[in-house]
Amino acid sequence: DATSAAISAVPAPKASSAEAGPTQASAPTHPGFAEASDPTILLWKEALEHFGREEDILRRLLRKFCDRSGPTLEGLQQAVLKGDMDTLRREAHSLSGSCAYIGAASLQAAAIALEDTADQPCTQSGGDGTGELIAAAMDRVKQEQKRLLLAIEYKLAHDERAGPAR
Numbered sequence: 001d002a003t004s005a006a007i008s009a010v011p012a013p014k015a016s017s018a019e020a021g022p023t024q025a026s027a028p029t030h031p032g033f034a035e036a037s038d039p040t041i042l043l044w045k046e047a048l049e050h051f052g053r054e055e056d057i058l059r060r061l062l063r064k065f066c067d068r069s070g071p072t073l074e075g076l077q078q079a080v081l082k083g084d085m086d087t088l089r090r091e092a093h094s095l096s097g098s099c100a101y102i103g104a105a106s107l108q109a110a111a112i113a114l115e116d117t118a119d120q121p122c123t124q125s126g127g128d129g130t131g132e133l134i135a136a137a138m139d140r141v142k143q144e145q146k147r148l149l150l151a152i153e154y155k156l157a158h159d160e161r162a163g164p165a166r
Contacts, residue, residue, distance in 0.1 A: 037158075040106070041151040047103030058102070059159070062152045065102055069145060076114070076141065080134055088134075089118040095141075099148075107144040113137050 044058075051057045072095055079088035092115035099108035114137040 037154050038151065041104070041147050042155055043103035043105055044155065045103075047101070050101055050103075055159075059156060062102060062156065065098065066149055066152055069149060073142065073145060076138065080138060085118045089115050092118060092141075104148050107141070107148045110137070110140040110144040114141050 048055065048058055051061070072091070075091050076088060076095070079085075079091055092111045096108045096111035096115060099105070099111060114134075117133050117137040120133070
């Protein structure tokens with residue numbers, strides 16, 4: 001159906017050659033990687049405060065977040081496909097909380113928007129436009145998740161090249 005097609009058809013972010021900038025042999029490469037160095041995607045200093053400035057703990061949690069990102073997104077998509085707005089709302093709420101904890105403000109905002117969309121009366125009753133509202137909110141979550149995963153990859157790779165905690 002149209003909703004499942006919209007959910008699975010999110011293109012990867014594109015980076016122009018001007019955005020790509022210089023690359024280093026040890027730096028991960030991926031379309032949009034230059035954008036990943038944007039410090040507003042992953043609010044490192046704010047996240048670090050949650051962990052008593054213990055960078056090793058934050059790095060481990062970020063790796064765990066990356067490892068769980070696929071199953072998290074799958075859970076959201078399954079809830080959408082089943083039309084289970086209660087589960088969708090719960091899963092989106094859980095994602096937004098995790099994002100707040102690790103300093104992922106953009107993905108947090110997208111998850112909150114998805115949660116709010118799942119909570120709207122037209123969504124609950126199956127009214128006109130339900131599929132489009134949910135698909136648009138899911139697209140935003142998927143795009144922000146991709147941006148965040150690239151930012152985490154960039155940050156962790158950058159820190160490893162820089163040596164001991166700074």
